[in-house]
Amino acid sequence: MQPLRPPSSAPDFDFGDGRLSGALSLGLGALSLLAVLCFRYPELLTTPELRAVYPLALVRTALFAAIVLSLGLGALAVLLGERRRLGWGGTACAGAAIALGGSWIESGPVDSSRHHLGLDWFVLDLLVLALVFVPLERAFALARSQRILRFGWRTDLAHFFVSHLLVQVLALLTLAPASLLFGGIVSPRLQAWVAAQPLLLQFVAALAIADLFQYGVHRAFHAVPWLWRFHAIHHSSVAMDWLAGSRLHLVDVIVTRAVTFVPLFVLGFAPSALVAYLVFVAVQAVALHANLRFRFGGLRWIFATPAFHHWHHAVSPVDKNFAIHLPVIDRLFGTAYEPGGFPERYGTLGDPVPEGWVRQLVWPLRRPRAQRGLEKNSPGAGVG
Numbered sequence: 147m148q149p150l151r152p153p154s155s156a157p158d159f160d161f162g163d164g165r166l167s168g169a170l171s172l173g174l175g176a177l178s179l180l181a182v183l184c185f186r187y188p189e190l191l192t193t194p195e196l197r198a199v200y201p202l203a204l205v206r207t208a209l210f211a212a213i214v215l216s217l218g219l220g221a222l223a224v225l226l227g228e229r230r231r232l233g234w235g236g237t238a239c240a241g242a243a244i245a246l247g248g249s250w251i252e253s254g255p256v257d258s259s260r261h262h263l264g265l266d267w268f269v270l271d272l273l274v275l276a277l278v279f280v281p282l283e284r285a286f287a288l289a290r291s292q293r294i295l296r297f298g299w300r301t302d303l304a305h306f307f308v309s310h311l312l313v314q315v316l317a318l319l320t321l322a323p324a325s326l327l328f329g330g331i332v333s334p335r336l337q338a339w340v341a342a343q344p345l346l347l348q349f350v351a352a353l354a355i356a357d358l359f360q361y362g363v364h365r366a367f368h369a370v371p372w373l374w375r376f377h378a379i380h381h382s383s384v385a386m387d388w389l390a391g392s393r394l395h396l397v398d399v400i401v402t403r404a405v406t407f408v409p410l411f412v413l414g415f416a417p418s419a420l421v422a423y424l425v426f427v428a429v430q431a432v433a434l435h436a437n438l439r440f441r442f443g444g445l446r447w448i449f450a451t452p453a454f455h456h457w458h459h460a461v462s463p464v465d466k467n468f469a470i471h472l473p474v475i476d477r478l479f480g481t482a483y484e485p486g487g488f489p490e491r492y493g494t495l496g497d498p499v500p501e502g503w504v505r506q507l508v509w510p511l512r513r514p515r516a517q518r519g520l521e522k523n524s525p526g527a528g529v530g
């Protein structure tokens with residue numbers, strides 16, 4: 147079944163009709179409930195690296211504020227009347243969070259468990275990114291009529307949820323191939339020399355080398371038909387915003403990260419340089435897809451910007467702007483497309499990819515009949 151494209155002009159929130167207060171109540175209530183579950187089952191649901199650095203008093207205060215806000219906004223939405231269900235839903239989530247212990251819940255000493263999920267990483271990252279990008283996109287929107295909860299947001303949120311929940315598995319699958327395949331050829335002398343270089347130099351080198359490898363694997367995902375089926379999931383977004391970049395098939399995530407990590411592992415960059423690189427990647431990957439009309443002045447000649455990456459998602463032209471960090475790589479290989487402005491349409495011709503996380507997980511594995519629309523529009527024949 148073909149997904150419906152979003153209406154070209156959708157109404158935004160009207161103040162006073164209860165939709166904004168209802169949506170905020172449900173969002174805060176759901177996050178509060180998940181946060182309380184993290185306090186209740188920390189060994190299973192939280193990441194040890196984050197647990198070690200949490201300012202607990204601040205987290206509990208924020209949780210208390212979120213529960214109170216969710217209850218207050220939920221009551222407001224119910225009173226305003228148009229979207230009572232959102233208000234009741236938010237109030238129910240906040241009530242469940244209180245029933246399970248609220249912000250006063252005890253959390254005793256935690257034994258390090260072998261396996262864990264990253265529910266705390268999901269809650270934290272979603273909250274921080276939403277607090278930064280939702281107001282930014284409201285103030286400086288490229289597509290001004292695009293709603294916050296636009297077409298496809300549930301699918302993108304599901305991708306965001308799974309990739310954060312599986313943080314431990316994905317890290318293992320990213321790191322293991324490099325050490326298994328290349329562990330025998332690393333040179334301790336070379337690694338010591340690389341790790342001894344100034345941090346800024348290591349950061350820039352890691353960024354450039356990783357993006358060069360990312361460029362290669364990204365072009366392969368576009369050029370090889372069976373790989374394209376996995377990567378087409380990312381290109382199926384028809385509305386761009388900060389959440390759209392999360393739409394990635396797990397095979398795409400694992401292969402791209404694993405290949406990109408190989409040179410970083412072999413060269414042996416210092417851990418602090420790798421952390422700086424990872425933070426940069428995390429922020430830029432979100433910002434590149436954002437619904438922002440910024441052009442970033444002269445910076446766009448050095449770093450990839452939303453305009454640069456939005457053209458990668460354009461229905462036409464196709465197979466342009468593969469670099470994630472440094473546009474100079476596309477300029478060197480003749481794949482740069484920088485006309486100024488932004489594309490008019492995003493996605494793949496014919497919209498063959500279905501909406502929904504489960505459907506998108508299995509869709510690339512189905513026989514070509516299911517992908518007939520895509521085969522016709524394979525890269526080189528008209529798909530971006």
Ligand SMILES: [Zn+2]
Nearest residue numbers: 364368377458
């Ligand atoms: Zn691509």
Ligand SMILES: [Zn+2]
Nearest residue numbers: 380391435455
């Ligand atoms: Zn993208």
